[in-house]
Structures are given as C-alpha cells and as structure tokens.
Amino acid sequence: MKIIEIVADRNYRVVVGANALDEIKAITALHRRVLLIAPSNLIKSFKIKESKNLSIIGTPSGESQKNIRVLESVWRKCSAIGLERSDAIIGFGGGATTDLAGFAAATWLRGVDWYAIPTSLAGMVDAAIGGKTGINAQSGKNLIGSFYSPSGVFIDIKYLSKLPNRDLSAGLAEVIKCGFISDYKILNLVQDDVLDFEKLISRAVKVKANVVAKDFKESRIREVLNYGHTLGHAIEKDSKYKLRHGEAVSIGMVYAAELSRELLGLADEIVELHRVLLGNLNLPTSYPKSRWSSLVDLLLKDKKVKQGKVRFIGLSKIGKPVWLEDVPSSTLTKVYERITK
Ligand SMILES: NC(=O)c1ccc[n+]([C@@H]2O[C@H](COP(=O)([O-])OP(=O)(O)OC[C@H]3O[C@@H](n4cnc5c(N)ncnc54)[C@H](O)[C@@H]3O)[C@@H](O)[C@H]2O)c1
Numbered sequence: 001m002k003i004i005e006i007v008a009d010r011n012y013r014v015v016v017g018a019n020a021l022d023e024i025k026a027i028t029a030l031h032r033r034v035l036l037i038a039p040s041n042l043i044k045s046f047k048i049k050e051s052k053n054l055s056i057i058g059t060p061s062g063e064s065q066k067n068i069r070v071l072e073s074v075w076r077k078c079s080a081i082g083l084e085r086s087d088a089i090i091g092f093g094g095g096a097t098t099d100l101a102g103f104a105a106a107t108w109l110r111g112v113d114w115y116a117i118p119t120s121l122a123g124m125v126d127a128a129i130g131g132k133t134g135i136n137a138q139s140g141k142n143l144i145g146s147f148y149s150p151s152g153v154f155i156d157i158k159y160l161s162k163l164p165n166r167d168l169s170a171g172l173a174e175v176i177k178c179g180f181i182s183d184y185k186i187l188n189l190v191q192d193d194v195l196d197f198e199k200l201i202s203r204a205v206k207v208k209a210n211v212v213a214k215d216f217k218e219s220r221i222r223e224v225l226n227y228g229h230t231l232g233h234a235i236e237k238d239s240k241y242k243l244r245h246g247e248a249v250s251i252g253m254v255y256a257a258e259l260s261r262e263l264l265g266l267a268d269e270i271v272e273l274h275r276v277l278l279g280n281l282n283l284p285t286s287y288p289k290s291r292w293s294s295l296v297d298l299l300l301k302d303k304k305v306k307q308g309k310v311r312f313i314g315l316s317k318i319g320k321p322v323w324l325e326d327v328p329s330s331t332l333t334k335v336y337e338r339i340t341k
Contacts, residue, residue: 002202007213008131008149014209016124016202020046020117020156024090027115027152028054031088033081037074037101038092039065042119045162048092055081059097063241066096066135068144074104088113088151094120095127099145102133106148113151119159121171121197122246125178125204128153130212130222147217155205157197169281170246173228175200176277177253178207181227184318190277224321227313228253234298238291243284250283251339258338260314262331264322270315289340292333 001017015023028034033053040058042048050056057077059065083089089112091101098116105114116128134145160168172190179186186203189196208225215221232252236245257274260266275285287295299310310332312324 002198004202004205004209006129006149006153006209008216009147010149010151012150012152014129014153014155014205016155016157016205017198018154018156020092020154020159021048023115023117023152023154023156024048024054024092027088027090031086031113033083033087034090035074035078035081035083035087036090036092037097037104039094039097042093046092046119046159059093059100061096062094063096063136065100068135071100071104071107071135074100075108078104078108083108083112085109085112088115090115090117091128091150092117092119093123094118095123098123098128099132099134099142102131102148102150103135103145105150106133106146111148114148116150116153118153118155120163121160121168121201122174123171124155124201125171126174126208128155129205129208131216155201157201160197165282166244169283170244172200172281173246173250173253173278173283175204176281177225177227177249178204180253180257180274180315180318181224181313181321182207182210182319187273187277187318191280223311223323224313227315227321228256230299230302230310230312231255231295233302234295235287235291237298238294247284250278251285251287254278254285255335255339256312256314258335259312259324259327259331260316260322262335263324263327264314264316266315266317270318286339286341289337292336292340295336296329296332 004014006012036056039061043058089105091098105112118124118128131147131149133148134142137143183203228249232249236248254274257271261271278285314322314324316322
C-alpha cells in the first residue's frame, strides 16, 4: 500500500492499494449518512450493497451520466435520504462517475464531504486526482463544474482486472504522459513484461499531486498536465468520441513531441520513444492526413486558445516541459504531416 499526500484547497490522502469495501465501511463509520454514486452495472458486478447508513444511487455508465438530468436525480436522492452538511458522498466508478459525484458534493447544501473510489485506470491516475469536478453542457464537455477536492481517494487495484484492455491502454497513455513531463522512471516501468500497476499508479499520482500543489486552479503550471492534450482534444472531438480520451492524447503526444523536435530541438530518440512506448500498448500514434482542416477548426475553439493563439505544451527533454504559445500555422501544418497515415 502506498499513501500520497495531496496539498490543495483541502489536504487529503490518496491510498494506492486500498481495499475499497473496507474503505466504504470506514467512511460510513465516520458519517451519519453516506450516499454512494456508481454506474448500475458496476454496483452489480462489484457487489456493492446498501447498509444502515449507506444509500446507493445507480447511474448510466460512461459519459451519459455527466449531465444535468442525472445530477438532478442525485440531488433528489440527497433530499429523499435527508443528506445533511456533515454527511458525505462517495463516487465509485470511472472518471465520469467521480466527476459527477464530486460536483454533486460541491453543490448539495453548498458543499458536503466526498470520497473518490476510482475503478478505471484513467480515473485512478487522472480524473479522481486534482479536485476538478463537473458535468457536460449541451454545448460541450466539462463546461459546468467546480474545483472541489475530495476528502480521500482510495484506489483498489483489483478492479483493473475487469477493465477491458482498450481502457487499460487508454489509461496508460496518461501514465506515460507523466513519465515524459516529469518522471522518466515511469518510462522504464511501462516496458516491463508484467506491469506493476501499484508502482505505476503511485508514480503518476505523485506527478499530478506535485503539479496540483503548485497551481490548484490551473492558472499556468498545471497546464503541463495538458501535454498531448491540445491536439488530443481536437482529435477526440473529430473522431466523434469513437476514440478514447487516452487514445486521442496518445496521438497528441506524438504530435507535441514532433513539434518539440522542430521548435525546441527535442532529441530524435525521445520522439521515437513516444512511438515505441505508445505503440507497444496498441495505442494509436497517427491520424488521417485528410482531417487536418477539421482539426484546425477544432483547435481554434479549444479552451486552451488565448487571444486567438493555440497553446501547446512541448518538451525540451524528458522532464522539462516548455510552453509553445505562438507557433506559426505553417509549422503546425508541416509537423502534422509527420504524424499522418
Ligand atoms: N476531473 C478530472 O481532472 C478529469 C481528468 C481526466 C478525465 N476526466 C473525465 O473522466 C472521464 C473519462 O474517464 P474513464 O475513462 O474512467 O471513463 P468512464 O467513467 O466513462 O469509464 C469508462 C467505462 O468503463 C467502465 N468501468 C469503470 N471501471 C471499470 C472496471 N473496473 N471494470 C469494468 N468496467 C469499468 C465504466 O462504467 C464506463 O462504462 C471523462 O468524463 C473525462 O472528462 C476528468
């Protein structure tokens, strides 16, 4: 078991290697009443049961729970069970569930305690860490939300054995990102024949924890976590969300590495290492040439655009992120050619 302390709007612990069912019992012992929010299919397959002071609300799975309709059903449940200020919410599931649960906790009675029990790798290393909570708006993903840290995050690795390989690889893309921006040892660990998930998750969580401690509300430093995400988000949208977030970020990282080679002199072998590590996990590293004009339109609409300029995070070497803020469009187009298929 590994414990990582997070310093943010409130300080809390991430326990990697926890036993989720024991933690649920411990949380219910701490509060008068607790509401656990989880996708209905996971409640069934992971045998989560109500108890005297633990109520459960089942949600649709995946992104379809991150909307005002489902949030309203959570608020109604809070009201029905009389959830008070000193009570708590648990988000149990993938990143979509912990985002929803955290935002329900941020908004019910102007804020109640909440705990995250992430069950997907993306949730464990990314979504449940860092205090961003929220739902989607009609007009776009994650547009409604709040920075609202949990009181604890409990990572039970046994749930990963039920996760489809494709989702596992998508989560590993974010782990590899942490390796490139900050912790080169991760890049060795992902090449092992048998992956040590407890180690990989702990190291990735530490990278995110260090960044969040310096810049909770993403004024600048936290943007390093967006390595691969500028083009990644555009690709995710362009694929109409057929590509997983981590898959789109995988392509975005190769692009960011190629941009870094062009503008920052990133060594050829580091650029190649992106393709090797991501490719070994069956993650995509290229995208169709014909999609460039659509991607440019999407890039200009991105949240990361400031005063009409698209911002990328690049690397001068492993562990040394650099902001690329004013890249000529001719360079963006030229570099895109290198990642096309
Ligand atoms: N708050 C943040 O900082 C942050 C960061 C990154 C991503 N996110 C959000 O996280 C979401 C993506 O996370 P995700 O990939 O976990 O998505 P998800 O929650 O949609 O989960 C993907 C699917 O896997 C299922 N699942 C979860 N755990 C499982 C397990 N152990 N076994 C079998 N199936 C399981 C889920 O029910 C779902 O169907 C997006 O909504 C994204 O916006 C948030």
